[in-house]
Amino acid sequence: MEVGAFGLAANVGVALLFALSFAAIAITDPGERAARRFAVAYLIGMMTPICELLVSYTGYPAFFSILGYASFLAATLLSAHCIARFNHRHSPHRLLALMFVGGMVVRLAIHDGPRNWLPYELAYQAPFALAMLVSxxxxxxxxxxxxxxTVLTVDLTVMAIHFPLKALAAVWLGSGETERDYVASNYAVLSQASTGLLLTSVGLILLLLVHEASVLRSRSEANSDPLTGLDNRRGLFARLAPILADADRDGMPVQVVLFDLDAFKAINDRFGHAEGDRVIAGFGAILRAHLPQGAVAARMGGEEFAVMVPGITLDSGWRLAERIRHAAERAGGSGIAFTVSGGVATRAPGMAIEPVLARADAALYGAKAQGRNRVVRASTEPERAAAIMTLDRTG
Incomplete structure (x- = not known):
């Protein structure tokens, strides 16, 4: 077997390895669409070295030569689409489709042209260079x-430049008199080694980026509530650490506000759980709309929510909670009517958060006991807070 054939076989293995790696990410994280797209791109690209081998070792060199060219051009253009979508940018899919058609027209037009002639070789490589520039x-x-x-951008630009350089190398070294002679040429060794090396470096960077995106998305999902888009309890406590550290450093209080939807069980029983979910999602949107800069909100579970606001007084925290309560009351006019009750407590610098949450919780259920649809400031006296906690918590 010629040396060039070993290079082609190696590139088949590399492409397959990347395709399987992206597929593994897609299987373990079905929500990571980029992994599926890149897996498909590498599988299509893998056909190119396979076809190059079949050109030399079958009786259909013309067919496999055109098929190999089409598969590599399709893979590079699909990669450009995948990269744009991965970066949450609009994909120029119409341009990419036109580039594929144009590239294939050029390839068919020069099919019987003189090999190792610079215009022929440049025309052969130009569609790949343009595809890499788009990527x-x-x-x-x-x-x-x-x-x-940044490294990926530089790597892809280098790849774009390397294709016309390959045209010069083909003229200098010779790519074989016919397509079947390609694998035996010195140019085949250089071409497969340089392209394979650059594609491997691009693939490794893409693999790192996709894996990182998958990990970050999984972490975000673990810390967020899918119904409201707010943090969940775990996410809230993960974000609280730096907020409390900054408040302690600056000697600033943090206001803790707990909300609970009033008579939420009755809403579920009367309208169904789907409508109940809409109410919860709607209140989550109200919280996001009213949060001041630096504040965080979370759905603690069920119909209970928490808001943490650093750097304001207890009275300011109560007024914020009242604005949120009024907004919830008004929101009922465009759908199912609902109200919320709230409790506000102050965390002084250096204080543990758990007892503050307990006092806010006591104030919340004090609001329930006083008739609901109101916000109560927490007592600063632990004995009184403990007493309020014994109130009836129904509704």
């Missing part, structure tokens, strides 16, 4: 810009 442009649109995406 580089898509990579450059990543926000925020990071080292990996």
């Amino acid at each position: 580089a442009w898509g990579a450059s649109q990543a926000r925020p810009r990071r080292l990996l995406t």
Whole structure:
């Protein structure tokens, strides 16, 4: 077997390895669509070295030569689409489709042209160079810009430049008199080694980016409530640590507000759980709309919510809670009517958060006991807070 054939076989293995790696991410994290797209792109690209081998070792060199060219062009253009979508940018899919059609027209037009002639070789490589430039442009649109995406942009640009350089190398070294002679040429060794090396580096960067995105998304899902988009209890406590540290450093209080939807069980019983979920999601939207800068909100579970606001007084925290309560009351006019009760407590610098939550919880159920649809400030006296906690918590 010629040396060039070993390079082609190695590139088949590399492409398959990347395809399987992206597929593994897609299987373990079905929500990571980018992994599926890149797996498909690498599977299509894998057909190119396979076809190049079949050109030399079957009786259909023309067919497999065109098929190999089409598969590599399709894979590079699909990668450009995948990179744009991965970066949450609009994919120029119509342009990419036109580039594929145009590239195939050029390839068919030069099919019987003289090999190792510079215009022929440049025309052969030009569609790949343009596809890589589009990919580089898509990579450059990543926000925020990071080292990996910058390296990816540079790598793709280098790939775009390397294709016309391959045309020069083909003229200099010779790519064989016919398509069947390609694998035996010195150019085949150089071509497969350089393209394989660059594609491997691009693949590794993409694999790192997709894996990182999958991990971050999984972590975000673990810390967020899917119904409201707010943090869940775990997410809230994860975000609280730096907030409390900053408040302690600056000697600032943190207001803790707990909300509970009034008579929520009755809403579920009367209108059904689907409507109850809409009420919960609607209140989550109200919280997001009224949060001041630096505040965090979370759904603690069921129909209970928490808001943490650093740097304001107890009275200011109560007024904020009242605005939220009024907004919830008004929201009932466009759908199912509902109200909320709230409790506000102050965390002084250096204080543990658990007893503050307990006092806010006591104030909340004090509001329930006083008739609901109101916000109560927490007592600063632990004995009184403990007494309020014994009130009836129904509704």
